[in-house]
Amino acid sequence: MNNRFAVILAAGQGTRMKSKLYKVLHPVCGKPMVQHVIDHVKELKIEEIVTVIGHGAEKVQEVLGDSCEYVLQEQQLGTAHAVMQAEGALVSKKGTTLVICGDTPLIKAETMEALLSLHEDSKAKATILTAHAENPAGYGRVLRNEQGNVEKIVEHKDASAEERAVKEINTGTYCFDNEALFAALKKVSNENAQNEYYLPDVIEILKAEGEIVTAFQTEDFEETLGVNDRVALSQAEQIMKKRINEAHMRNGVTIIDPSSTYIEADVIIGRDSIIQPGSMIKGQSVIGEDCLIGPNTEISSCEIGSGTAIRQSAAYDSQIGSDVQIGPFAHIRPESDIQDEVKIGNFVEIKKAVFGKGSKASHLSYIGDAEVGQNVNIGCGSITVNYDGKKKHLTKIEDDVFIGCNSNLVAPVTIAKGAYVAAGSTITQDVPAEALSVARARQVNKEDYVKKLKFNN
Ligand code: UD1
Numbered sequence: 306m307n308n309r310f311a312v313i314l315a316a317g318q319g320t321r322m323k324s325k326l327y328k329v330l331h332p333v334c335g336k337p338m339v340q341h342v343i344d345h346v347k348e349l350k351i352e353e354i355v356t357v358i359g360h361g362a363e364k365v366q367e368v369l370g371d372s373c374e375y376v377l378q379e380q381q382l383g384t385a386h387a388v389m390q391a392e393g394a395l396v397s398k399k400g401t402t403l404v405i406c407g408d409t410p411l412i413k414a415e416t417m418e419a420l421l422s423l424h425e426d427s428k429a430k431a432t433i434l435t436a437h438a439e440n441p442a443g444y445g446r447v448l449r450n451e452q453g454n455v456e457k458i459v460e461h462k463d464a465s466a467e468e469r470a471v472k473e474i475n476t477g478t479y480c481f482d483n484e485a486l487f488a489a490l491k492k493v494s495n496e497n498a499q500n501e502y503y504l505p506d507v508i509e510i511l512k513a514e515g516e517i518v519t520a521f522q523t524e525d526f527e528e529t530l531g532v533n534d535r536v537a538l539s540q541a542e543q544i545m546k547k548r549i550n551e552a553h554m555r556n557g558v559t560i561i562d563p564s565s566t567y568i569e570a571d572v573i574i575g576r577d578s579i580i581q582p583g584s585m586i587k588g589q590s591v592i593g594e595d596c597l598i599g600p601n602t603e604i605s606s607c608e609i610g611s612g613t614a615i616r617q618s619a620a621y622d623s624q625i626g627s628d629v630q631i632g633p634f635a636h637i638r639p640e641s642d643i644q645d646e647v648k649i650g651n652f653v654e655i656k657k658a659v660f661g662k663g664s665k666a667s668h669l670s671y672i673g674d675a676e677v678g679q680n681v682n683i684g685c686g687s688i689t690v691n692y693d694g695k696k697k698h699l700t701k702i703e704d705d706v707f708i709g710c711n712s713n714l715v716a717p718v719t720i721a722k723g724a725y726v727a728a729g730s731t732i733t734q735d736v737p738a739e740a741l742s743v744a745r746a747r748q749v750n751k752e753d754y755v756k757k758l759k760f761n762n
């Protein structure tokens with residue numbers, strides 16, 4: 306097989322996004338759009354991936370890490386100028402170079418592969434990925450001669466009214482013979498409406514030299530959407546969201562209402578799990594089999610076992626075991642470790658706490674900075690008093706402890722194994738194992754007191 310290289314264009318600022326964030330870093334389904342492009346390219350057999358960075362170079366490089374090589378385009382003088390920056394890395398190499406924009410996150414690896422194969426099987430020096438667009442405004446138009454062969458690409462801003470009527474667009478993805486590409490790039494000028502060096506001009510240059518240039522038109526315009534502004538960003542989000550939901554459904558996940566279910570790109574969900582309407586599952590979340598998520602639940606970067614149900618709740622950056630019941634209306638904050646068979650009921654907040662197997666906090670509790678053992682029962686309304694205004698302190702509740710309703714556990718404090726805390730206690734000292742601790746004022750009943758009050762009036 307031919308050597309294959311890829312150049313990803315990601316140096317532009319993205320003026321039309323009107324954003325502080327560099328365009329290619331805007332997320333689509335939770336992943337920066339350029340990362341989608343790189344991930345797709347990585348599915349192909351490619352020797353070298355070179356990403357051209359410029360605006361926000363450091364930030365882009367930080368996000369993409371060592372998944373590719375980088376070249377810097379100091380000034381953004383156009384897409385041809387951008388590809389030129391890869392000259393040092395690629396110029397003398399023989400093979401095919403795939404060029405793709407960092408703002409087309411929806412182009413699938415299989416489409417790139419089809420383009421590469423077509424290019425390699427033909428004798429063409431360039432093959433353009435094109436699509437039919439009902440509304441082609443903004444895109445470069447692909448102009449063909451009477452025989453139907455590609456002649457050139459004209460940018461929207463440079464096109465005549467007649468050329469603008471053409472609905473075949475340049476998707477910004479191409480395959481080139483590597484040596485022919487770098488030779489032709491030297492001949493590109495910037496005499497056009499935007500005073501930019503246009504990569505699509507390479508097509509006309511190669512044609513003028515008598516080389517063969519072909520096009521591969523995909524069926525699916527949606528896939529080739531270029532994200533230049535926030536309207537296109539929301540369209541990309543919709544398309545990607547549908548794609549992700551469908552992939553989960555094909556893998557055996559039930560999604561009751563895909564239109565109201567938002568699952569980010571890297572989420573993994575096991576078979577026979579059911580996702581109910583209004584749910585968002587984000588980040589690096591991994592959900593096991595037979596889980597029930599939702600309705601109206603947000604989960605971000607949580608690892609969840611199997612058979613767990615999380616209803617109308619929010620959970621962030623935490624571990625949640627198997628056969629756990631959470632919600633409705635619970636809040637699991639970061640760094641929590643909720644083990645198997647736990648029950649977290651309504652209006653319970655857990656923060657940075659270990660919750661041992663089989664333990665329960667069924668109603669109205671705050672458990673923060675705590676280590677809760679196994680088979681602990683935390684009564685309704687009980688809380689850890691973890692903050693003294695300056696520092697956070699640890700509450701330890703050992704196995705088999707019973708905390709009566711509406712207790713305050715003032716940290717640092719330990720309730721040792723098997724102890725009981727009477728309802729309404731404010732615990733400020735450690736409670737020994739198996740002890741009953743009562744820490745509240747004794748009840749006084751004043752006989753006939755109310756009658757006397759009324760008589761005095
Ligand atoms: C480009 C194409 C157009 C095509 C469309 C498909 C050109 C001149 N036009 O237009 O024919 O229909 O994509 O979406 O190529 N970039 C750099 N350095 C630069 C300029 C751009 O790295 O100096 C990068 C951008 O970050 C972006 C990509 O190249 O990822 C495309 O640039 P953009 O300005 O979005 O081009 P379009 O106007 O969309």
Ligand code: CA
Binds near residue numbers: 408531533
């Ligand atoms: Ca674009």
